[in-house]
């Protein structure tokens with residue numbers, strides 16, 4: 001699910017993080033005998049790239065088979081919200097498993113799917129003067145949710161007889177998943193190069209990424225410049241664009257690149273002016289990561305279609321949902337099956353996953369999570385501030401519960417490390433050896449911890465990040 005442009009071969013490195021503990025070694029051997037891990041050059045396991053067999057999770061910790069504890073500073077690929085094995089979510093899943101574990105959602109419905117849809121519609125971003133979201137379509141992972149939204153937008157216009165409206169606009173440096181449709185609107189260079197012949201054509205607009213701001217330009221001005229380019233793109237394709245898809249506020253897999261909310265407001269206006277849909281991919285940014293329940297809220301705007309997944313179940317089970325307006329839904333109503341939305345996954349709206357999501361949403365309310373996160377985010381800001389001016393840190397940025405550090409040779413944007421130096425990977429290994437999971441995106445280190453992270457863990461995180469940066473950059 002995450003890009004890792006670790007292309008060049010790595011020199012052989014220390015044996016294992018756990019010092020060859022026999023129990024861990026046995027699991028590693030069995031693992032490598034049968035598993036093909038995601039997004040991994042398997043040749044690098046287990047020496048250049050550690051392979052850590054995990055026995056269990058406890059709060060913000062992952063615990064290895066050797067008994068070592070690893071602070072999960074990346075929330076297990078941004079899925080985990082309240083810590084591992086959160087007992088209330090675990091109990092809700094267990095209860096549901098004893099009642100109804102799965103039923104096909106075509107021709108049948110069930111309480112957790114209905115109740116979750118009601119809750120999601122209630123908490124979704126709203127915008128004065130716009131029709132609120134009214135329907136929920138489930139899928140079973142983030143990429144599948146993106147496929148649903150893309151097909152839904154395309155099919156909507158087809159049902160209206162607007163056959164020319166079949167193009168998607170996506171943002172440079174964006175990421176929306178790894179199925180072929182989702183990859184087609186993604187712009188991670190390694191993936192685009194590798195799978196180019198398979199991809200559907202999409203139009204790409206410049207990213208509003210504030211890290212790319214020109215000298216003297218504010219984040220807002222940078223967003224304005226990107227929005228002007230988007231406007232020009234719409235002008236070049238009148239009546240052809242069915243939707244714009246964006247990761248609101250943070251392009252996560254693209255290196256935690258952040259932008260000003262003004263971009264989303266302009267994007268909303270431009271989509272309206274050009275009769276196109278706005279699809280918000282809140283798969284990574286949703287459920288409190290950016291400081292609000294959904295990132296789009298910070299723009300005071302709402303999308304036509306919103307995709308959520310990852311944190312939806314608190315990080316327990318795969319589930320995705322696409323929220324649509326009544327207007328979208330109504331365009332599919334007819335006597336013909338061809339006009340009906342043609343999409344189904346076997347586990348669509350799985351009751352266990354819906355029960356986990358409901359339990360997760362209850363925790364947001366009972367524990368006042370968004371408010372608590374404001375305090376945690378302020379602490380993260382203070383700790384991150386200490387990295388400003390570091391000789392190898394070109395940028396420290398934060399949106400809510402996401403903090404990122406851009407590592408470069410001379411601490412400025414003009415001097416990225418050469419890819420062969422594999423600074424990110426070196427930092428990853430250095431942090432892991434110190435008991436912190438800081439899986440970088442290229443040379444960007446980031447914090448996206450479970451919300452239960454406490455002060456001592458935050459201090460460990462900051463201290464380890466510094467040590468990892470120092471170690472990784474010393475030999476680059």
Ligand code: PMP
Pocket residue numbers: 001002141142143144146175176177178247252253281282283284285309310
């Ligand atoms: N969209 C975004 C913004 C994501 O970050 C991701 C996953 N990193 C996806 C879509 C795809 O989700 P999944 O990995 O569940 O397919």
